[in-house]
Amino acid sequence: MQSSLLHYSILIIEDNLGDFVLIEDYLHEFLPSSEIYQAPTFSKAKEMLASKDIIYDVILLDLSLPDHSGKKLIEEAIEASGNNTPIIILTGYSSLDFAIESLTIGVADYLLKDELTPIALRKSVLYTIERHKILLNLKESEQRYADLFHFSPQPMWVFDVETLAFLNVNEAAIRHYGYSYDEFLSMTIKDIRPPEDIPLLQAVLTRNKTTHRSFFQAEFRHQKKNGEIIIVDLKSTFIIYRGRAAKLILAHDITANKKYLEEIEHQNQKLREIAWVQSHVVRAPLARLLGLTQFLNEEDLSPQEYKQYLKELHNSASELDIIVKDIVKKTHELKLTK
Template sequence: MNKDTKPYRFLVIEDNPKDFMLLVHYLLKHISNPSIDQARSFEEAASCLQSSKRGKYDILFLDLTLPDKSGEELISSIVGLCSWCPVIVLTGYTDFVFSTKSLALGVSDYLLKEELTPFNLYKSVVYNIEHKHILSELEESESRYSKLFHFSPQPIWVYETDTYRFLDVNQAALDHYGYSRKEFLAMTVMDIRPPEDIPQLKAAAKNFQQKKTTFAGVFRHLKKNREIIQVEIYCNTIQYKGEDAKIVLAHDISENLKNIKAIRSQNQKLKEIAWIQSHVVRAPLARLMGLVKLLKIQKEKDQVQQEFFDMIMDSATELDDVIHEITRKSEQISLEE
């Protein structure tokens, strides 16, 4: 069998020279050139870990009976110093309860010295390094998405599908709705809706549950100060800490709707002004233009009168063109509903 050529780096915390040499011998059976440091006490191990850079070691082997510390206290202290590194316990004690508790304290593996073989040791090394790598990636991914959730400028929350209970909420939602995190997490989705809108909420939730797709819609929400706002929400299904849940992004469109209403009102006023110009102002103007034409067809008139009539007619025609243009533009005013 070809030896593993990866540049493994090990720290062995072991005060027994024979056990240390046996461990080194077993490691060299399957690994060609590992880097192996030894600490004979907790104090030496702590000094080594505190002075070394994070990630210096791939695996830490730990004997549970050292001259200055042992048992649970030793495990807790070592794990606290190197949370980034897998810790494999090597012991002669066959206490199943203690081995289980050790794993709960943060140990990656628990191996009995009497049952140790070169292959089992190598397998534990490879498995625990890869397992730690996967866990680190998961933690990094969770941290990244947690930051996206909590630092989003838009209100976002997660609620439990069956009970409508809030499971998590970001700072933007707390700021916008006026509740503290403790208050928000003690409520349900129904608590931020006007009472008369609850049937609509249940119907929408039931419809969404049946379709199992992304849901979007506009609903009325209720702030802590009892202000009712119009909110456009986007909702999707997720698994949150083992529970079926929904994640919701909420966008307050109350101001947008007010602006649209104001624009519609202004458009209506413009249309009314255009109608007045077209029907009220234009009527007497048309009569004036007609009278000027009648006067112009009279045969007896001097040159000065003719010039005056022409000037009046030109002005009336110009005003008529202006009114016509205003009317034409007003007819183009439209707002998509």
């Protein structure tokens, strides 16, 4: 977009009317639709900034005012702006050391009045405003990341891919694992693994580094501060964190789910045993019962033989009763808990 079409609100803190008019003329050359405001003293500037009636896009600050000057003026101007409005210094004071110090304090640019031209002012103002917008967007993006990170109900952390040291952890991780924030930052990701699982961790890290995978998901065993072993579904992705290559981790404790599935599998095994009993063990006494009753109906037996067959019927029925009771007992033992 052409600068002549841009509309900004610019505050010039300058007590010298001649300098103000010159700066105003320069600004109007490339920002004709912008609004220019003057504060001849710092107290007036504070009043204008505090009113919030106008949101200024940039402040042009002279370092020698009737009621304030120098480094203290810069610091208080930054404070008065809420540290939200970029400040460009316009001064006749040509000390390089002071210029560097001013930039360190937090000003966006440092321009000498004797060397000021419309082009130099144009570049400084436009670059400063656009750079400030980018920084604000970046800050908002970082804040959104921080909110998602710290307010996540699931444990999350960031670790250095080279040293494996924890760089940041959220509140959920602190609560779930039992370590304090400072304790986490003094540890590496090895410290939350059972000792016997360290070789597996090293193998996974080496494989991921070799394949250059940015996203990874797997199940691992972790160890809490109290020694409890848990199983976690771990998801990781590569990020740059404060200038360092790092991994962002989301850990979901699936120990209870795993236990529940194991119980279901155990119960399924019991059901299979019951089914086998029904299809095999029950069949033997039942087959004898059927055979004996058929034999009694069809054969002409003596009283002694009849008595003997009745005894066999009773024994087979008793055996079947014991088997049925055992099936009922095993069935009652199948209780799912979660």
